[in-house]
Amino acid sequence: MIVADIVVRVCPLSAEAFAPFGDVIEIEGRDSRWINDNTCRRFDDLTHIDVLQHGGRPVLSVFEANPRSLPLQIRTLERHPLSSQAFIPLQRGPFLVIVAEDGAAASGHVHAFLSSGLQGVNYRRNTWHHPLIALGEISRFLVVDRGGSEENCEELTLDTVVLVTTSLPAGRPGGLEL
Amino acid sequence: MIVADIVVRVCPLSAEAFAPFGDVIEIEGRDSRWINDNTCRRFDDLTHIDVLQHGGRPVLSVFEANPRSLPLQIRTLERHPLSSQAFIPLQRGPFLVIVAEDGAAASGHVHAFLSSGLQGVNYRRNTWHHPLIALGEISRFLVVDRGGSEENCEELTLDTVVLVTTSLPAGRPGGLEL
Numbered sequence: 001m002i003v004a005d006i007v008v009r010v011c012p013l014s015a016e017a018f019a020p021f022g023d024v025i026e027i028e029g030r031d032s033r034w035i036n037d038n039t040c041r042r043f044d045d046l047t048h049i050d051v052l053q054h055g056g057r058p059v060l061s062v063f064e065a066n067p068r069s070l071p072l073q074i075r076t077l078e079r080h081p082l083s084s085q086a087f088i089p090l091q092r093g094p095f096l097v098i099v100a101e102d103g104a105a106a107s108g109h110v111h112a113f114l115s116s117g118l119q120g121v122n123y124r125r126n127t128w129h130h131p132l133i134a135l136g137e138i139s140r141f142l143v144v145d146r147g148g149s150e151e152n153c154e155e156l157t158l159d160t161v162v163l164v165t166t167s168l169p170a171g172r173p174g175g176l177e178l
Numbered sequence: 179m180i181v182a183d184i185v186v187r188v189c190p191l192s193a194e195a196f197a198p199f200g201d202v203i204e205i206e207g208r209d210s211r212w213i214n215d216n217t218c219r220r221f222d223d224l225t226h227i228d229v230l231q232h233g234g235r236p237v238l239s240v241f242e243a244n245p246r247s248l249p250l251q252i253r254t255l256e257r258h259p260l261s262s263q264a265f266i267p268l269q270r271g272p273f274l275v276i277v278a279e280d281g282a283a284a285s286g287h288v289h290a291f292l293s294s295g296l297q298g299v300n301y302r303r304n305t306w307h308h309p310l311i312a313l314g315e316i317s318r319f320l321v322v323d324r325g326g327s328e329e330n331c332e333e334l335t336l337d338t339v340v341l342v343t344t345s346l347p348a349g350r351p352g353g354l355e356l
Contacts (some may be wrong), residue, residue: 003232008318025238027239027240027242027318035241035309036243036309036310037309038244039243039244039310039311040241040242040244040310040320041241041242041243042239042240042241043239043240043242044237044239045238045239045325046238046239046240047238049231049235049236049237049238051236052235057200057227057230058226058227058229058236058262059227060203060223060225060227060300060322061220061221061222061223061224062203062205062220062221062223062224063213063218063219063220064205064210064218064219064223065217065218065219066217066218067248068217077355083316086238088268090270090322091267091270092268097213113298118247122238124339131213131214131215131218132214132217132218134218140205142266142320144236144238144322144326147223158355168212170342
């Protein structure tokens with residue numbers, strides 16, 4: 001039995017739906033140009049890498065995440081006041097993206113998106129998001145964020161227990177036992 | 179029949195062999211730390227993203243390259259005087275990396291490395307290299323390089339014809355007909 005105050009259903013990730021929170025990193029529907037004697041197409045400058053505030057520098061890392069299962073209880077979010085943070089899946093596996101508007105984060109009114117596995121995301125600076133959630137298998141992601149001496153992570157414990165699921169049960173969400 | 183002045187054999191890519199030209203982006207043998215409540219390992223800051231010279235900014239793009247076949251004739255190299263340029267394979271397919279020391283580039287004395295497909299590379303600023311060479315299938319790569327108004331690409335036409343191959347024929351290289 002899982003007790004939850006709020007149940008949130010996962011939606012497909014799209015640039016439009018994710019726009020308030022950052023960029024979807026993908027080439028579908030994006031312009032390109034041929035380079036290198038027409039052997040290669042460049043899909044240029046796919047997101048705003050915003051890491052230079054306060055003397056910051058771009059840092060490229062790999063995260064290797066253990067998979068989680070749905071439905072998933074979440075109780076915390078985090079945000080980076082000085083930088084964006086980009087995640088690009090290296091194994092083409094779907095992963096979960098959970099974000100919230102600033103005023104709605106603490107009360108647990110989050111949005112949950114499912115990346116196709118060909119889509120990365122770049123959280124805009126100061127956007128509340130859940131730490132990386134891989135699905136299915138141990139999964140590697142390329143990460144582009146900020147290096148610098150200043151503190152760049154705020155954490156938030158939600159006032160409510162949020163359950164993220166692929167399907168909403170019948171009836172009104174709130175106070176559910178699944 | 180392929181006429182070549184110089185024949186260069188492909189070697190496996192390793193951090194040690196590639197060190198004069200830049201970084202191999204890989205997690206094998208690298209330190210990591212557990213983050214996100216021990217659900218994820220971070221392999222931090224895997225290469226020097228050197229893109230901030232002269233007011234530059236980091237740019238994240240995707241290259242989609244048509245595959246080439248070996249043996250491969252090459253006649254040109256390029257370099258970026260203001261920035262590094264990183265390539266990370268998104269389909270785990272092996273790809274070819276061709277680089278040269280500054281004084282040896284024009285004469286065709288290049289080095290050819292084969293990435294395992296789990297290895298990316300970051301060419302150091304001002305390092306002569308051949309444009310991206312995918313193998314096997316149309317292949318996507320994540321690229322991190324520099325945005326800015328100043329010109330940042332020099333091209334070099336080699337004085338010789340270089341043949342890159344997986345095996346050297348018997349006898350001395352030079353003036354070979356394969």
